[in-house]
Amino acid sequence: MRLLLVEDDERVAAALVAVLGRHGFQVRHARSGHEALDALVPDGHDPYRVVLLDLGLPDRDGFEVCSRIRAGSGVPVIMVTARADIRSRIHGLNLGADDYVTKPYDMGELLARIHAVARRGAAPTAAAAPAPDTVPQQRGPLESRGIRIDRERRRVSVDGRDVPLTRKEFDLLALLAQSPGVVYRREQIFSEVWRSGWEGNGRTLEVHIGSLRTKLALPGLVEAVRGVGYRLIAESPASAGQPPPARAER
Amino acid sequence: MRLLLVEDDERVAAALVAVLGRHGFQVRHARSGHEALDALVPDGHDPYRVVLLDLGLPDRDGFEVCSRIRAGSGVPVIMVTARADIRSRIHGLNLGADDYVTKPYDMGELLARIHAVARRGAAPTAAAAPAPDTVPQQRGPLESRGIRIDRERRRVSVDGRDVPLTRKEFDLLALLAQSPGVVYRREQIFSEVWRSGWEGNGRTLEVHIGSLRTKLALPGLVEAVRGVGYRLIAESPASAGQPPPARAER
DNA sequence: AGCCGATCTGAGCGGAACTTGAGGATCACG
DNA sequence: CGTGATCCTCAAGTTCCGCTCAGATCGGCT
Secondary structure: OEEEEEOOOHHHHHHHHHHHHHOOOEEEEEOOHHHHHHHHOOOOOOOOOEEEEEOOOOOOHHHHHHHHHHHHOOOOEEEEEOOOOHHHHHHHHHOOOOEEEEOOOOHHHHHHHHHHHHHOOOOOOOOOOOOOOOOOOOOOOEEEOOEEEEOOOOEEEEOOEEEOOOHHHHHHHHHHHHOOOOOEEHHHHHHHHOOOOOOOOOOHHHHHHHHHHHHHOOOOOEEEEOOOEEEEOOOOOOOOOOOOOOOOOO | OEEEEEOOOHHHHHHHHHHHHHOOOEEEEEOOHHHHHHHOOOOOOOOOOEEEEEOOOOOOOHHHHHHHHHHHOOOOEEEEEOOOOHHHHHHHHHOOOOEEEEOOOOHHHHHHHHHHHHHOOOOOOOOOOOOOOOOOOOOOOEEEOOEEEEOOOOEEEEOOEEEOOOHHHHHHHHHHHHOOOOOEEHHHHHHHHOOOOOOOOOOHHHHHHHHHHHHHOOOOOEEEEOOOEEEEOOOOOOOOOOOOOOOOOO
């Protein structure tokens, strides 16, 4: 059974490869998100039955990798990370991860969870992984359409000029910007930006979205998806869907 | 989306039913393992999409209930329990549970995990034998006949052209596309795309099907099955790569 | 305490989405 | 070939939902 391990720490990876190998897994080790996405492109080998994804050092990189994986493949993903906070858990699961395991974990439990998701695993789809060059890799401060988001400093600038945002506005924007194009449902937004489990009573969300739009002054950036939620428009509205260049028929 | 809650504490159950209901689940509450197993017997209703199983039931051991459920059905099971020890976790997962959540849990995380396992869900057939690969459930972006459905972005494109769809239209298409070729009965469609057991009085469904056909401009894609419901034609009608196995005649 | 910005709530508006009904087309079946 | 049931389309009516504004409440700071 093939398994893809995404982990940048060599020592951790080596240990996992050893243990997993002893339990009958054929492990491919990817050291970066880019390498992982490459590895997932169908190449005639058996498809991977499960992906172990470490949300490693580059801050949000792991979430983006998960989103990209999910956009192109149905392979089960288990996030493994030291980040135990609820926000991260919920966000990871909402991005399409099948499980979320925090360090330190028990090896036996991890194995059991791997088997659980593999057992449920998807039939390999014919869909190719996203072409690496159509979607530019966004790491560190997100930059797209002239908008720059510095998560550490909590600063946002549009075309160079600084835009002061309040907490909620920033959290909201930061959430949506983690996966431009992906629709975030209202409940998801509430459980990640507000205290989880809280139901927005009034028009709270709309008001914050409104002021966010006003301050950013980028019409069409934040798009409402009626009855569902909101999303960020990543590219200019020219070609929204990525053109399928050379699609490998299976 | 139907959900089976197995919980003997009335107060806990009531709270969960309320929250889950508000999040779009149609919850059936079973107070014992026996009742749960009864509820899971196929009865013509839509199958449950996920089971929330509280260990520590009065009449039976929760593990045994899980094992029996798994013996008769492929429905995803989430164990919810106060027993946090590693042994129990591993045991539960190895018995076929899809996830194992310990109390106290965060409501937002539980919801995210419910969605995660439901997303990965079981075969929609009511057949007792859980054969995961007999019914090909499409994951990731569905691509067939030039039509591409991106669930998390809620985008549909036909031959590269982006086709804007409304909520109902998209949900309808996404549902039918889950298993191309399989006939979805009207009641089934209503309970999945709409809320609760609502018997569409007027010509609602036909209208939405109509606009879906118009927008997609793929004649013959959505096929009406007289007196039963609708289905998607997977491949061009000439050479059927695979004969549709499960035919739902009444 | 008092101030001030941030957040929340409620009402009203406008438009998109959904529903309904009627009439025509099509199909299954005798 | 006739007939009833089912489905499709069109054009209303109606509901729902997101947007905005204005005021109330919350919460941090001095």
